[in-house]
Amino acid sequence: QAELVASGGGFVQAGGSLRLSCLASGPTFSSYTMGWFLHAPGQARESVAAISWAGAGTYYAASVKGRSTISRDNAKNTVYLQMNSLKPEDTAIYYCAARTGARVTSTHSHYDYWGQGTQITVSS
Numbered sequence: 001q002a003e004l005v006a007s008g009g010g011f012v013q014a015g016g017s018l019r020l021s022c023l024a025s026g027p028t029f030s031s032y033t034m035g036w037f038l039h040a041p042g043q044a045r046e047s048v049a050a051i052s053w054a055g056a057g058t059y060y061a062a063s064v065k066g067r068s069t070i071s072r073d074n075a076k077n078t079v080y081l082q083m084n085s086l087k088p089e090d091t092a093i094y095y096c097a098a099r100t101g102a103r104v105t106s107t108h109s110h111y112d113y114w115g116q117g118t119q120i121t122v123s124s
Contacts (some may be wrong), residue, residue, distance in 0.1 A: 004115030022096030030074035038092035047106035
């Protein structure tokens, strides 16, 4: 069982940057594949990025590729999402998630544990 606590969201102007963090409890964090998802009002949950247990494999949604970086520090049980050049359409609640499988996947149903979400609001 993993508990995930996401933080780092906030209010930012278009073009700004934010770094989201997700702290996981439990001794098996280093074995989890980790992902970030967003949920905007009236829309379905979307994958943003994912990273393998060792950090060697990553996935990025087309909407954030080139301006976001997912990383992890297994010694700190933390996964990060650095988001740059933020746009108003990035406004959403961002969730981190963990899955016990090794494959990096963008499918939210493949993830076993979810954090509580952190809000990003980008003004134009």
